[in-house]
Amino acid sequence: MTFTDAQFHDAAEQICTLTRELAARGMTPATSSNFSIRLDAAHAAITISGRDKGRLTVADIMVVDLDGQAVGSQHRPSAETLLHTQIYARDPTQQCVLHTHSRNQTLASRLFAKQGQIRFAGYELLKAFPGMSTHDSEFDLPILPNDQDMPALARQVAPLLAQRPSLCGYLIEGHGIYAWGDSVFAARRHLDAFEFLLECELTMRTLQA
Ligand SMILES: CSC[C@@H](O)[C@@H](O)C(=O)COP(=O)(O)O
Numbered sequence: 001m002t003f004t005d006a007q008f009h010d011a012a013e014q015i016c017t018l019t020r021e022l023a024a025r026g027m028t029p030a031t032s033s034n035f036s037i038r039l040d041a042a043h044a045a046i047t048i049s050g051r052d053k054g055r056l057t058v059a060d061i062m063v064v065d066l067d068g069q070a071v072g073s074q075h076r077p078s079a080e081t082l083l084h085t086q087i088y089a090r091d092p093t094q095q096c097v098l099h100t101h102s103r104n105q106t107l108a109s110r111l112f113a114k115q116g117q118i119r120f121a122g123y124e125l126l127k128a129f130p131g132m133s134t135h136d137s138e139f140d141l142p143i144l145p146n147d148q149d150m151p152a153l154a155r156q157v158a159p160l161l162a163q164r165p166s167l168c169g170y171l172i173e174g175h176g177i178y179a180w181g182d183s184v185f186a187a188r189r190h191l192d193a194f195e196f197l198l199e200c201e202l203t204m205r206t207l208q209a
């Protein structure tokens, strides 16, 4: 099946709406962050590179194939398109990928970088993640070193996705977070849970100091 113009428009509108909400929370500073929604088995709608994510309109969204190549547009897709299409290409059930640069995400990615992950344990909010049914569980959010070479960064992500098929996010050091899900709603729930849990971990360290 290939997507219709109406489906593209609907996805683009959804990206604009949720991006404006995230920008209003300070999660997309200085044109950072990128967002996508799957259109069909081989395409996704994604933000055009360099746009102010707090002021997006449908004209700021374009189509890419799952190799990250522009489809029907002369614009340059997000610099990090490959990290989005990697999620869609690996798992046909995944529908939405969200990438933001909040202060909590950036600070935590640096503070915990040496461990290569942040462990969330004992939080009721763990139940926001796939397969978690009790607070009495643990979720390790991976932290990858940053890289401007997207294929190299995608090669770091690949083994994580292979080892943990239900993984729904990772941090990149000094950079921000990627979160995804099998619906726009699920991707947003995962992003919100990560943001909340990162803030809890950072605040606990401040209070304990
Ligand atoms: C403005 S610096 C942030 C960018 O380098 C990048 O990390 C980012 O999140 C946005 O890139 P974009 O190409 O607009 O999708």
Ligand SMILES: [Zn+2]
Binding pocket: 032, 033, 034, 080, 099, 101, 175, 176
């Ligand atoms: Zn980024």
